[in-house]
Amino acid sequence: MTIGIVIPAHNEASTIMDCLTSVQCAIEQLPSSVIAYPLVVLDSCTDETLSLVKSAKVEYLTCDYRCVGRVRDLGLCHAIANGANWLACTDADSIVAVDWLTQQMAHLKQQPTEMICGVVSIDNWAHLSRQTQQAYKAHYRDIMGHRHIHGANLSFRSEAYLAVGGFTPLACHEDVDLVKKFENQGYPITWSNKVRVTTSSRLQARVKEGFAAFLANLEEPHLK
DSSP, X not given: OEXXXXXXXXXXXXXXXXXXXXXXXXXXXXXXXXXXEEEEEEESOOSSHHHHHHHTTOEEEEEOOOOHHHHHHHHHHHHHHTTOSEEEEOOTTEEEOTTHHHHHHHHHHHSOOSEEEEEEEESOOTTSOHHHHHHHHHHOOOSTTOOOOOGGGXXXXXXXXXXXXXXXXXXXXXXXXXXXXXXXXXXOEEEEEEEEEEEOOOSSOSSTTSHHHHHHHHHGGGOO
16 A cells, blocks of 8 residues: 655644654554655745755645645645555644554554544643633544544545545635545545544634634634
C-alpha cells in the first residue's frame, strides 16, 4: 500500500513544522511494506511556510486558489498520479497522533471500509471561556460511530475518491460535501475515535466557516 498524506497550508509558518514532525513520527510506525509520504499544498502563502517546507525536505505544490476544496483536490490528484492508493488528509495547524496511520491500517484490516472519519482534540483551552468549553464538550461525541467530519482527519481509498468526483471546489465545508458523496454512492464509512488529531484552538479563521470560525461563534457570546 502507498499512502499519500495531503496537507493544505495558507500562511502556516507558526505551525507547519510541528505538523510535519508529527506526520513523520506517524509514518515511522508503519511496517516496511507500507509506503507513506507527506505532500504540502501551499495556497497563496506570503509568509515563511514555503521556506520551512523546503528545509524539511518535504514534497510540495504551490497554487493561488484561496479555495480549500481545490487545494485538497490538487494535492490528492497529484498523490494518486504518483501511485497512492490510500489518501489521508490533515491540516497544517494540526498534529496527528503517533498511531494515526497504524490505526487507519488496523481499521482496514478489521472490516471493509472506503473512508475513515477521525476525531479531533483541542490543543489549548486556556484562551477560551469556561462556557465555550462546556458548549463544545456537550456537542462533541468522542466515541466510535461519532458522525463528526473534519478535513484535518479524513482518509479514504483513491479509487473511491475518483469515483465520486473528488472534493468539490468549495471554500468551506468541502469535507462534509465529500462525505455526503461517499454516503450517497453507498461506500462504507468508519467513524473512528481511535484515529486522532490534535488541532488548533485559534479563533482567527483561515476559512470563513471552518473549525476556527465554529469555535469563535461559540466564544463570541461570552466576550466582554
